[in-house]
Amino acid sequence: MWALQAVRLPSGAVVDVTVDGDRIARIGSGTSFGVALAEDCTGKLLLPAYIDSHVHLDKVLIRDELQEHDGTLAGAIGAIHERKRGYTVHDVCERARTVIEASVRSGTTRLRSHVDVDTIGGLTPLEGVLAAAAECSDIAEVRTIAFPQEGVLRDPGAYDLMEAALEVGADLVGGMPHWEVDEAAQREHVRLCFDLAERFDRDIDMHVDETDDGSIRTLEMVADETLQRGYYGRVVAGHVCSLSAADDVYAERVIEKCARAGITIAANPVTNLVLQGRGDRGLIRRGTTRIAELRAAGVNVIFGQDCVKDGFYPFGRGDMLEVTLISAHAAHLTTRADLAFALQAVTEAPARCWRLEDYGLKPGARADLQLLPVPSWEDALRLQPPPEKVWFRGRLVAENQVESVVYRRRA
C-alpha cells in the first residue's frame, strides 16, 4: 500500500490518494494516515492516465522511407502501399513498441490501435502490433481494431482477412465506408462490418467521412445501422469531417441520431487540421467535425493522436497533452468548462466508449495514474510538462525529470 499526500485533483480539491495493489483504495483529505509509503505532493496535479483511443501503431515512424506526396488523405494512403508490402512482423513490432513506450512516458496507459487489414499487407501489421502489445503488457494495455484501410468491396479479399484478424486476436471491427466507390457500396460496407461485429460479438470503431465533401454521408448509415441492430454505446465513428461541410439542417438530424445511438465521435483534430482543407483558398477550413454541436447534443467526443510520423502526419509523439492542446486550438476550447471538456476527451470519454467501469479518480478504480508538476489542469495544458510519474495497475512505470536553468548576469 502507498499514498500520495496533499495532491490536487482537476477539480481543485486537495486530497490524499491511497493505492492498494492495482486499485485506488481511498481518496480524501487525511485518508492516508498510517500509510508508511507516502509521498508529499503539495502543489502537484494528479490525473488518471490518458487513453489514446485512436492511433495507428502499424504505420508509426515510417515517414522517412516514403515518397513525398500531395499531403491529402488519398495521397498518403497511396504513398504507404510500397512500404506496407515490405512490412515484417519484427519491423512493425519495433516501431509500435517505440510509440507505446513514448505514450507511457507521456502519461498514456491504454491505447486502441487501428491496424491495416487488407490484401497488401495481409495480417502482418496486426501480428506486429499484437507482438508489441504483448511485449508491453507490463506498462500498457493495447487493444486492436481490424481496419480495412483499402476498403472492403474495393479490395476483394479484405473481408476474409478481417474475419481472420478477429480470429487471431483483433479486438474490434473497423471500417472505412466512404472509401468505397458509390453510395450502394458504402451502405454494403457498413452492413458487412456490422455483420462481422455481430457474429463475433465485438464493438465497432470505423473511419467515417474523412473528407471535405459534404455530399459524402456515411455517418448517417452507421447511425441507422447502430439503431436498427441495437448496438447502442458500442460504436465509434472517427473523423466525420464531411459533417462540417454538410448543411446545418442535415447535420443536426445526424447528430441527433448519433446521440440516440450512443455513438462516440473520435474527432482527431491533430491530423484533420493538416489533411483537410487542402483545396481551399482564403478562408481555409479547419477540417474538423462539428465538435461544439456534438458536445452540445451530449454526444461522447474523444480526441486521439491518430498518427505518429507516418504518411499522413509528420509530427506526433504519443503525447495526449500535446494532442489536447492542438485540439483545443482547433475547436475554440478556451473557457474553464471548455478545458474540462478537453480533459474528458482524453480520459473519461474514451473510458466510456471502452465501456470501462473501473476508470478514473475514485475508490475501486484501477490505479492508472499520472502526477504532473503543476497545480492545475489549465496550467498542464499551457505549460505542457511531462508527468513526473506514471503508474499502470498501481505500479510505477515511468518517470520524467526536466531540468532547466537560466544564467543571469548579476552586477
Ligand SMILES: [Zn+2]
Ligand atoms: Zn485514423
